[in-house]
Amino acid sequence: MDEGEGKATASCRVFDLELAAYLEGEEQPELVAHALECSFCYSMLADLERIRSASSELALEEPPRRVWTNIRASLIAERIIRQPEVFWRRWLESWPAWAGLHNPVAVAALGCLMVLGIGLLRVPSVRKSAVDLSDVASAAAAVGPMETSYHAQAASFEPSVKETYQKSLDSLDGEIRECLASVRQEPDNSLAHEYLLAAYQQKANVLQSALNAEGR
């Protein structure tokens, strides 16, 4: 950006794009050359260099627990993540006070009776093999924030670009739904599991590409 002009040049845009790589140690002679000619980019680079230099001297400390709690609370408040509800707490709270289930002793007693009752009444059944969906859950968790960012930015996309991205995301969501249903019903269906993970990966790629492109 040239001083006093207030409008980014193409070199400034290239500077912005390559700044992260430069700060990570990649050689970018043209970036440095541009910074020497552009006071705005020079100032920004100098500030970032100072921050990097100062931060490298700081000791790494684990932030206090309340920091994570506050971040989590903010994310929940902004509906970026949801607070998982504890089933037993919700169930107990749904009972009226007269039932005495807020009393831990009463709950423990009732619990013992239920366990016993279930043990006595249980009929032999074919045990379904447990399905390990932890990798799927991780993949879904990784895609979630990207999807939130995408929806926030998609309004500024050119309509035809947005339509193409949306169509592809719809296809991938369809694939995810179908494969997820198959994996739940058929835990040893390796093809469905493989496709499910691939669909999440592909969805992450599409979202990343859309976010990088900013609708271009």
Added chain:
Amino acid sequence: MLNRHPIGKPARRCAIRLILLVIPVGLWAAEEPGRVEKSLDTTPNPRVSVSNLRGNVVVKGWEKSQVHALFTTASSKLEVDIEPTPPKGQADRVRFLTHTLDSPANSNGESADYSLDVPVNSTLDIRDPQGSVRVEKVQGDVHVYTVAAPISVAEALGHLQVESVGGNIEIVRASGRVEANSVNGDIRFTSPASADLRGVTTSGRIVYQGDFVPRGNYDLATYSGEVDVFCPATASFELTAKTKGKVDNDFRMTPNQRHTPPASPYYTSFFGTYHEGKATLEVRSYNGAIRIHRQP
């Protein structure tokens, strides 16, 4: 590390710089409205990148150590910046950047068409979200990305990485490693000479037409589309095919000599070796049919 220099430059110096920057661009653009031609001397293997918005991009490899560029822009609201690095002498890096003077959301179908001749050993990085891309006879690594438009690459020798969200992909006579990926587009490989080829699409169809390189690995996967492989009777490959749909295979194959996994009740698996099984072919479709065609 940067040398510090005064930040508060006089406004006059800035104005002069701005004029110096703008005048050459203006003169260049004034050659002929909408059409610009330019040649740049380069090293024999420069890195050439194109970032376009909409319009066709055609890149061809040639024997000269020079990039010759011809642009046609259909609107005065579009600008094309050329940035050779270093700015003088033989460039080892050339960037072409199309940008609109309006916001992307307000651009009204303005397009820029590129026709580039580049040194045959160039490395290419092309991004053309809403335009088609065609690359021919380039021996360096090639990366192409589009959102909605088709991509065609012919006679590439280097690592080929082709991605489109919704566009079709066609790759002809590629020799290096090939990775083609689309979500809603079809993928077609014609006469590949690659020993490492991978094509993945979600709803598109995959067509592979040609022979396999001995010890080559070929991986074709679609979710709801179909896969058609056309290969000669002289081919030698080991096939693994999986789908919930149907598998049609024209080749009379022998059971796999390697480990054959047990059959699954949820999908059809097909394992077999044809001739010596020199190449490995893995074909998957979740819902679509897989057909392996024998050609005379």
